[in-house]
Amino acid sequence: MAQSTVVPPPYDVDHTRVNEWLLNRRRPVRDLAAPPPGSGLRPVPGDPGLPVIGHGIELLRLGINYAMKRYEQHGPVSWARAFGVNMVSATGPDAAQTVLANKDKAYSQQGWEYFIGPFFTRGLMLLDFEEHLYHRRLMQLAFTAERLSGYLGQVSEVVRSGLDDWAPGTGFPVYRSLKQLTLDVATRVFMASSVGADADRVTSAFVDTVRAGTALVRLPVGRWGAGLRGRRVLEDYFRAALPAKRASDSDDLFAALCHARTDEGETFTDDDVVNHMIFLMMAAHDTSTIATSALVYYLGKHPEWQDRVRAESLAMGDQPLTVEALGQLPALDLVLKESMRLVAPVPWMVRRTVKDTELLGHHVPAGVIVTTLSWVNHMLPEYWSDPLRFDPERFAQDRREDRSHRFAYMPFGGGVHKCIGMHFGTYEVKTLAHELVRRFEWSVPADYHVRWDPMALPLPKDGLPVTLRRR
Numbered sequence: 001m002a003q004s005t006v007v008p009p010p011y012d013v014d015h016t017r018v019n020e021w022l023l024n025r026r027r028p029v030r031d032l033a034a035p036p037p038g039s040g041l042r043p044v045p046g047d048p049g050l051p052v053i054g055h056g057i058e059l060l061r062l063g064i065n066y067a068m069k070r071y072e073q074h075g076p077v078s079w080a081r082a083f084g085v086n087m088v089s090a091t092g093p094d095a096a097q098t099v100l101a102n103k104d105k106a107y108s109q110q111g112w113e114y115f116i117g118p119f120f121t122r123g124l125m126l127l128d129f130e131e132h133l134y135h136r137r138l139m140q141l142a143f144t145a146e147r148l149s150g151y152l153g154q155v156s157e158v159v160r161s162g163l164d165d166w167a168p169g170t171g172f173p174v175y176r177s178l179k180q181l182t183l184d185v186a187t188r189v190f191m192a193s194s195v196g197a198d199a200d201r202v203t204s205a206f207v208d209t210v211r212a213g214t215a216l217v218r219l220p221v222g223r224w225g226a227g228l229r230g231r232r233v234l235e236d237y238f239r240a241a242l243p244a245k246r247a248s249d250s251d252d253l254f255a256a257l258c259h260a261r262t263d264e265g266e267t268f269t270d271d272d273v274v275n276h277m278i279f280l281m282m283a284a285h286d287t288s289t290i291a292t293s294a295l296v297y298y299l300g301k302h303p304e305w306q307d308r309v310r311a312e313s314l315a316m317g318d319q320p321l322t323v324e325a326l327g328q329l330p331a332l333d334l335v336l337k338e339s340m341r342l343v344a345p346v347p348w349m350v351r352r353t354v355k356d357t358e359l360l361g362h363h364v365p366a367g368v369i370v371t372t373l374s375w376v377n378h379m380l381p382e383y384w385s386d387p388l389r390f391d392p393e394r395f396a397q398d399r400r401e402d403r404s405h406r407f408a409y410m411p412f413g414g415g416v417h418k419c420i421g422m423h424f425g426t427y428e429v430k431t432l433a434h435e436l437v438r439r440f441e442w443s444v445p446a447d448y449h450v451r452w453d454p455m456a457l458p459l460p461k462d463g464l465p466v467t468l469r470r471r
C-alpha cells in the first residue's frame with residue numbers, strides 16, 4: 001500500500017506555537033524490540049518521547065492529528081511511549097484487520113483493561129476469548145430483533161416528549177441537550193425507570209468514569225480518583241436496583257440481562273449483571289450522543305442536506321418509527337454514515353499482545369499495548385476521495401467508497417468485539433434525527449468549525465452551539 005500523502009488535520013487544533021512545535025518536531029528513531037534472528041521480520045520504528053510523560057501531551061492535545069503525523073513519518077506500524085506504557089499504532093485498514101480479526105489470538109482486551117479496567121471491570125468489551133464468547137452469546141439474547149423492536153418504540157416515546165421541552169434560540173447547546181436526551185433514553189430502555197433524584201449524581205459518575213481512562217497520573221487523585229469514585233456510585237446504584245429487577249417481568253434491557261438463559265441453562269450472576277449494565281450504559285450513551293452531535297453539526301453546515309433529510313421525514317408523517325420505517329430514510333442513512341466517518345465516536349480501539357506476533361511484517365513482542373485508529377482509517381486518501389469533504393453520496397450504491405477495504409470504515413469496530421449495540425445505536429441516532437428535523441430547523445455560522453476534544457472520546461469542546469428554530 002502506498003504511503004499516505006500529507007493530510008491536513010481533520011479537525012482544528014489551536015494553532016498555538018506549542019501545538020505546532022509538538023506536531024512537527026522529530027525525534028531520533030529507535031526500534032521497539034529486536035526481531036528474533038532469522039525471522040525476516042522488521043522491528044517496529046518509533047521513539048519514547050520525553051522522560052516520564054512520553055508522548056502523552058501530544059496525544060491529549062492533538063489526538064488524531066498526531067496519529068496522522070506518525071503515520072506519515074513511520075508508516076502503518078510504529079510505537080510511542082505514553083500514559084506509562086509503550087504503545088504500538090496499527091494504522092490503516094490492513095493493520096486494523098490483522099489486529100481486530102485476531103486470527104493468531106495474539107491480541108487481548110487487556111489493552112482496554114489498562115486504560116479503563118478499574119472503571120469498567122468485566123464489561124463485555126474487557127473480556128477475552130472463550131469467556132468473552134460465553135458472555136456475548138448470553139448478552140445477544142437481550143438484542144434479538146424482537147427485543148430491538150420493543151426498545152425502538154420506547155426510544156421514540158422518550159425522544160418525542162424530550163424534544164417537546166427544548167427551548168429553541170441562538171446559541172442552543174446541542175451537545176448538552178442531546179446528552180440529557182440519550183441518558184433519558186438509556187434509563188427508560190435499559191432500566192424502565194428514570195434516575196430521578198439521582199440523575200445528577202449518576203450522570204457525573206458516568207462522565208468521571210469515561211474521562212478517567214486518559215489520566216496522566218494513575219493514582220487515586222484527580223481524574224483517575226474521580227473515575228474510581230464514579231464506579232462506586234454506579235455499582236451501588238445498580239446493585240440496589242437488582243433484586244426488584246430480578247423479580248420483575250419488565251421489557252427493559254436490565255431485566256433482559258437478569259433473565260437471559262441459553263438453551264444449556266447458562267445465566268448471568270448478580271455481579272455479571274451489574275458489571276454489564278455499567279459498561280452498557282457507558283457504551284450506549286456517549287457514543288450515540290457524539291454520533292448525533294456530529295450529524296446535527298453537519299446538517300447545520302449543509303442546509304441542502306438538512307432539507308433533503310427533512311423532506312423524507314415529513315413524507316413519512318406521524319407514524320411511530322419501526323425498524324422498517326427507518327429503512328425508508330435513505331438520505332438520513334447516508335448522512336449518518338458520513339458523520340460517523342468524519343467523527344468516529346470511538347476513535348481508537350486498544351488491545352494488548354499476549355504473545356510475540358507479526359504485524360504487517362513487523363515483530364511485535366508480547367505485553368505491548370496496540371491501538372487501531374478508526375478515525376485515521378476514515379481519513380486516508382488511498383481509500384476515500386477528498387476525505388475531509390462532507391460528501392454523504394460517497395456511501396451511495398453507485399460509489400460505496402466504504403467498500404474500498406473491509407476495515408476502511410469501522411465506526412463500530414470489527415471482529416469478535418464488533419459493537420453489539422450497532423443496530424440499537426443506529427436506530428436511536430436515526431430516531432433522534434428524524435424527530436429533530438420534523439420539529440426544528442437549525443444553522444451554524446458559515447465560518448464556524450466545531451473542535452472535537454481529543455480527550456477520551458471526541459466531544460465538541462464548545463458544546464456545539466447552534467441557532468435553533470421551531471418549524
Ligand code: HEM
Nearest residue numbers: 124125283284287288291345346349412413417419421425
Ligand atoms: C453510534 C453508536 C455506537 C458506536 C459508534 C459504537 C462503537 C463501538 C465500537 C467501535 C466498539 C468496538 C470496541 C473494540 O473492538 O475495542 C463497540 C463495542 C461495544 N459496544 Fe458499541 N457503539 C455504539 C453504540 C452502542 C450501544 C447503543 C450499545 C448498547 C446498547 C453498545 C454496546 C457495546 C458493547 C457491549 C461493546 C463490546 C462488544 C464486545 O466486546 O463484544 N454500543 N462499540
